[in-house]
Amino acid sequence: MKPAAFDYLRTENVGDVLEGLTQEGGNARVLAGGQSLMAMLNMRLAKPKLLIDIMRIKEFRQIERKADAVVIGAGVRQAELLAWPDLAEALPLVALALPWVGHMQTRSRGTICGSLAHADPSAEMPLTLVALGGEVHLRSARRRRRVAAKDFFAGMMLTARADDELIEGISLPIVRDGRFAFREVARRHGDFAIVACAAMRTPSGVRLAVGGVADVPTARDWPRLEGSALDDALNGFAYDLDARDDVHATARYRRDLVRMIGRDLIREVLQ
Amino acid sequence: MTRLKADSRHLVRFKLNGKPVEAEAEPRMLLSDFLRHQLGATGTHVGCEHGVCGACTVVVDGMLTRSCLTLAAQVDGCDVKTVEGLAPSADRLGALQRAFRRNHALQCGFCTAGILMSLDHYLSRNPAPTEEEIRDLLSGHLCRCTGYTPIIRAALEAALSATATEESSDA
Structure with a gap:
């Protein structure tokens, strides 16, 4: 599909952008690289009256x-x-x-x-x-x-x-002396993640952040955990994220991935 | 500041494969449609129109670009390269194109223009790629005919022949 009609504003000055946003409010959208917004426009999931290109600022x-x-x-x-x-x-x-x-x-x-x-x-x-x-x-x-x-x-x-x-x-x-790990599962490299996890060692233990399950990416901190205490913590987190079934994966599969990837990454950063 | 009105057409100028071009476009006109309909450069193909299939991939100011996720107005003043710019002359294929033909790296050809642009851009910056790197690059394209294997073979062969030519010309 093609985008619905909009005015296009290009500027090298931040003031013009702010003025455009003030005047048009929710009818204006900011265009940067366009890799998400342009797809939304093409599918007419977004129909702004004004598009403000900020890439020449x-x-x-x-x-x-x-x-x-x-x-x-x-x-x-x-x-x-x-x-x-x-x-x-x-x-x-x-x-x-x-x-x-x-x-x-x-x-x-x-x-x-x-x-x-x-x-x-x-x-x-x-x-x-x-x-x-x-x-x-x-x-x-x-x-x-x-x-x-x-x-x-x-x-x-x-x-x-x-x-x-x-x-x-x-x-x-900038986290000094940090240890980090990241992994995701998608149908194809580059597709949106079914589950994506990031883990980091913190002064008091470990943090796991999960994307693709809840409505928003969600982080949780724990003290150093091992063995069944870690399994229980991960299981609790996996359920708290309130996974839902969709066309890509079932809720149960998502919980499985949170538990498995979470355990692997936490071990990796605590090594 | 330039504000282009939604309901009128505006002049868009850029360099296409080294030559200055200009035509009119509404603000909402995609670069893919501008190339094909306004400029008649139909080598760039349009597949999914939401950035997934890669058929419309071109190079803008040295950046790989989905032309369906780019407005014609955005590339005003830019340097655009499309598949029409790959062959050294009208009756000769470039090295990458020859490798595609030798290895049967295309069948219907719909996805080919985009894949050629990605590979041409990548190989010019990474002259000795691994198969894994080529596979990663190709993850940004969909091809429903070849199963990708001949495309990977063609890419590696083109890289190898380019390196070999350079070495022999050095000697």
Whole structure:
């Protein structure tokens, strides 16, 4: 199918974007890499009156390393972050998860922040943001605010972003001496995950974050667990995620995957 | 700032395979349709129109791009490469295209233009790929005829012949 008609606004100035969002509100959508939004437009699942292209705004194209976090601008493409020389050292979990995002042909255009704005519950970048406890930087003509990952995702493809707000970037904490693991199961490499898991060692134990099961990616922390205590904890988590049957997999299969992948990854990071 | 009105057509200009082109498009016109309908460059095929099948893959400013997930207006001023730009002249195939023919890497040919663009782009940056890397790249394309094996063979052969040519010209 083809998109419904919209006005197209292209600008090099953030002020124009904020003004457009203020004027049009929910009728405006921000276009970055387009790898999620354009598909939504083609299928007419989204019918904005105004599309605001932000990819010619230079200040959004930056990856900035600070003392304890990396700030990724709204225009940074997935392939650009994957090619960032500091990635494996500063953000090892992102280095593990990013190759699972779509395909080389979509990572070349798709942005990190666009994937977060789309908020597909089985997508890897929302899962990574939640696992690391990152923050989303929102900006409107009225104010700027930062929202923690766990508060940003409000439901399937729903976020805490207000209609007049733009995601101008995200920050991901740099975890020193961390240990991370990532794995997902999909029908085909590059498809949306049936279940995706990220694990990390924390000062008090371990954290497991799961995508593809609940409406939003969900993380849980435990002290160091082993043996049947770990099995029980994982089983409880798998049920709490409230998996549902769909065309891709049954709820039971999803719970199985959470238990199995969860156990493997937790062992890997606690080794 | 440029605001293009939904209900009118606007001039879009870019370089297509090195040559400047221009035509009119509504803001909602996809690059895939612009190439085919406005410019008559029908080598780029349109399959699923939501970025999954890879048939419409082109290269924009050095980036692999699903032309069905890109608006014509977005590529204004850009450098676009399509399958029409692969052959060195009208009566000669490029090395990758020859390898496709030798290895029966296409049957109906619908997916081929997109796959050629992905492989041409990838091989120009990774001249000695492994089979695994080629398989990963091809995961971004659907082919319902070949079963992919001949495509992988053609890609590896094209890479090998390009490297061999370079070595012999060095010597």
